[in-house]
Amino acid sequence: MESDRLVVVAKEPAADDVVTLVLARPDGGRLPDWAPGAHIDVTLPTGATRQYSLCGDRWDAHTYRIGVLREPAGRGGSAYVHDELDTGDLVAFGGPRNDFAMVPSPRYLFVAGGIGITPLLPMIHQADLVGADWSLLYGGRRRGSMAFVGELARYGDRVHVRPEDEHGLLPLAAWLGDADDDTVVYCCGPAPLLDAAERAAAHRPRHRLRTERFTAPELGAPVRDAPFEVELARTGTTVTVLPQGTVLDAARRVGATALSSCEQGLCGTCETTVLAGVPDHRDSILADHERAAGDCMFPCVSRSCTDRLVLDL
Amino acid sequence: MTTTAPAIPVNHVDPFSPEVLEDPLPFQHALREAGPVVHLAQHDVYAMGRYEHVRAALVDWQRFPSGAGVGLANWRYEKPWRPPSLLLETDPPHHDAPRAVLAPILSPRALRRLREQWCTEAETLVDEVLASGPEVDAMSTLAEAFPLRVFPDAVGIPREGREHLLPYGDHLFNAFGPENALVAKGAPTLPEHAGWVNAQCARDRLAEGGFGAQIWAAADRGDITPEQAPLVVRSLLSAGVDTTVHGLGACLSAMATHPEQWARLRAQPGLARVAFDEAVRWESPVQTFFRIADVDVSVGGTVVPEGRKILMFLGSANHDPRRWDAPDVFDLDRDPSGHVGFGMGLHQCVGQHVARLEAEALLTALARRVERIAPAGTPRRHHNNTMRGWESLPVRLVPAV
Known part of the structure; x- marks a missing residue:
């Protein structure tokens, strides 16, 4: 469907094995709002779905920027982005969602691997904007593999770039040990870094360390780009949803009463009970455990993983 | 060769005058027909009345922010009369955390636990009102009574003192307008109402498990600061009562004047939610909000200059024939989806699902017991600088046999 497609408007190298993609609506329209820490689901033309953090400027309502690392041990998604995906290509997207939201604090320590x-990146921009006291400790295998170092230079000595081949592992124990109790620590990177950060922060007040771990979503069935059927239990009819249409529109076409408002998966007005089938959630609202429960969906954007969905409409 | 920008149409009517507040539709019609942007000479501000532009401006928080206040006063130059709302009158990034905390507390999934209880409360209230009637004032006995019965309990505030809630909210919504007679009338009693409301926002006033306690729990988790928690609770008490009262009043007045629509709802009670949203579109209990132009913004070819306030007429957008067929008709066959009666974008009413649940509970209970809601006297408008509603709505409730 058109409303969940984005076109690649720019693709640029950001470091060895890292490219940034700038994505926009094909018609240049406004994209759903987001806040630092948010990610989107991107479905590649191969059908693979991956999650990428938004790392652009939220004051620009018309583009999203993501950074993609080539992962040799990955499942092929990042290789496709690096080797095949080109400007002008379309990808499908879901979200944005935010499981790593920024909380107010006078002091932040950002730790990136x-x-x-x-x-x-957007958290740093905002911390700076609101005048918070912040530092970034940024590690990587070697300097050439670390993206956005040039972009971060404008923040001067708040940014500490520590490539492993020059400095060894990040001195987390020292940095987290020295941090004030009111410092909120945001840490994102490979699992060993997050584990180390959790150990180093064991003495700190709870909730002062916030980490994000990406895990591959376990969908009940592959996300589909083919028609599916929706049975409307209350209306007593079944309708076919085509790839270019929404469940909401299809339901309305056959006379279902379905109230909505934003039609972007943001406001929650069209929340609908799922009676059978596995929804393909593309909203910005549900948390992971709510998605996994599969008992409700937002038909303005969400679709179906199964051939058939039964909705309380 | 010189080119000049098209002149912005000027309107000399005061949209906050008693005449317009009594019936805003003719003024709003003139506003829409004059152009996408109109200069309101009386207050030296700009205005928008067409759906397309109002909706686009509401979602464009980047160019039309709320941080300079959503009333007439321009906080770039004037001091706010109370500490600004962390939700309504705040932009990203400061808006993010309070909104992220409040939205899940008021989400449809979180409200499921209240549903049964509110339906029972509505049944009880309707029984009481029917026992007292047949002729009742639908505003005081239903539209005010029901939210005052269930919402403060859900927030978790004590029973004593709830009579402060409506006058506090009423003054708050008047204060978004000019300092006219409506504001002057509310000013003398404001300190006692505000004092009581502010006192209810403290952690120790709020019952366990309620919306208020959940907000404080978010502060304990560090998702908002302990300084923000009482202000977020205050937002619930400020924006959660009068608005719902007038939304319900709009619905009841629509049903009293459109008996065929009431019959439809009785035949198909599943339409209760649509009925409420159609009433919110049709009457638009919140009529207006201001924004500020953060830069020169071109709207439909005319420019709103940087730093100037612009008044967005939600009610007018909801009656724009460019968007709605026969917009002045209340019609349950219409799909009111997309109306801007709750706003739109990241400031869209965070309590809209609460209002819908209250309305669904009350309308469903009424539909079960009441055959007809007949007008029984002349209804009287309640004037407010921001809200449209009724002071008095005399009706005769004809019980179903």
């Missing part, structure tokens, strides 16, 4: 810098 490699591509984990991406969600922290």
Whole structure:
């Protein structure tokens, strides 16, 4: 469907094995709002779906920027982005969603490992904007593999770039040990870094360390780009949803009463009970456990993983 | 060769005058027909009345921010009369955390636990009102009574003192307008109402499990600061009562004047939610909000100059024939989706799902017991600089046999 497609308007190298993509609506329209820490689901033309943190400027309502690391051990999504995906190509997207939201604090310590810098970039921008006291400790294998170092230079000595081949592992124990109790620590990077950060912060007040771990979503069925059927239990009819249409529109066409408002998966007005089938959630609202429960969906954007959905409409 | 920008149409009517507040539709019609942007000479501010532009401006928080206040006063040059709302009168990034905390507390999924209880409360209230009637004032006995019965309990504030809520909210919504007679009338009693409301926002006033306690729990988790928590609770008490009262009043007045629509709802009670949203579109209980132009913004070819306030007429947008067929008709066959009666974008009413649940509970209970809601006297408008509603709505409730 048109409303969930984005076109690649720019693709640029950001470091060895890292490219940034700038995505926009094909018609240049406004994109759903987001806040630092948010990610989107991107479905590649191969059908693979991956999550990427938004690392652009939220004051620009018309583009999203993501950074993609080539992962040799990955499942092929990042290789496709690096080797095949080109400007002008279309990808599908869901969200944005935010499981790593920035909380108010007078002091922040940002700790990034490699591509984990991406969600922290907009946080750093905002921390600076509101005049918070902040530092960034940024590690990577070597300097050439670390994206956005040039972009971060404008923040001067708040930014501490520590490539492993020059400095060894990040001195987390020292940095987290020295941090004030009111410092909120945001950490994103590979699992060993997050584990180390959790150990180093064990003495700190709870909730003062916030981490983001990306795990591959376990969908009940592959996300589909083919028609599916929706049975409307209350209306007593079944309708086919085509790839270019929404469940909401299809339901209305056959006379279902379905109230909506934003039609971007943001406001929650069209929340609908799922009676059978597995929804393909593309909203910005549900938390992971609510998605996994599969008992409700937002038909303005969300679709189906299964051939058939039964909705309480 | 010189080119000049098209002149902005000027309107000399005061939209906050008693005449316009009594019936805003003719003024709003003139506003829409004059152009996408109109200069309101009386207050030296700009205005928008067409759906397309109002909706676009509401979602464009980047160019039309709320941080300079959403009333006439321009906080770039004037001091706010109370500490600004962390939700309504705040932009990103400061808006993010309070909104992120409040939205899940008031989400449809979180409200499921209240549903059964509110439906029972509505049944009880309707029984009481029917026992007292047949002729009642639908405003005081239903539209005010029901929210005052269930909402403060859900927030978790004590029973004593709830009579402060409506006058506090009423003054707050008047204060978004000019300092006219409506504001002057509310000013003398404001300190006692505001004092009581502010006192209810403290952690120890709020019952366990309620919306208020959940806001404080978010502060304990560090998702907002302890300084922000009482202000977020205050937002619930400021914006959560009068608005719902007038939304319900709009619905009841629509049903009293459109008996065929009431019959439809009785035949198909599943339409209760649509009925409420159609009433919110049709009457638009919140009529207006201001924004400020953060830069020169071109709207439909005319420019709103940087730093100037612009008044967005939600009610007018909801009656724009460019968007709605026969917009002045209350019609349950219409799909009111997309109306801007709750606003739109990141400041869209965070309590809209609460209002819908209150309305669904009350309308469903009424539909079960009441055959007809007949007008029984001349209804009287309630004037407010921002809200449109009724002071008095005399009706005869004809019980179903």
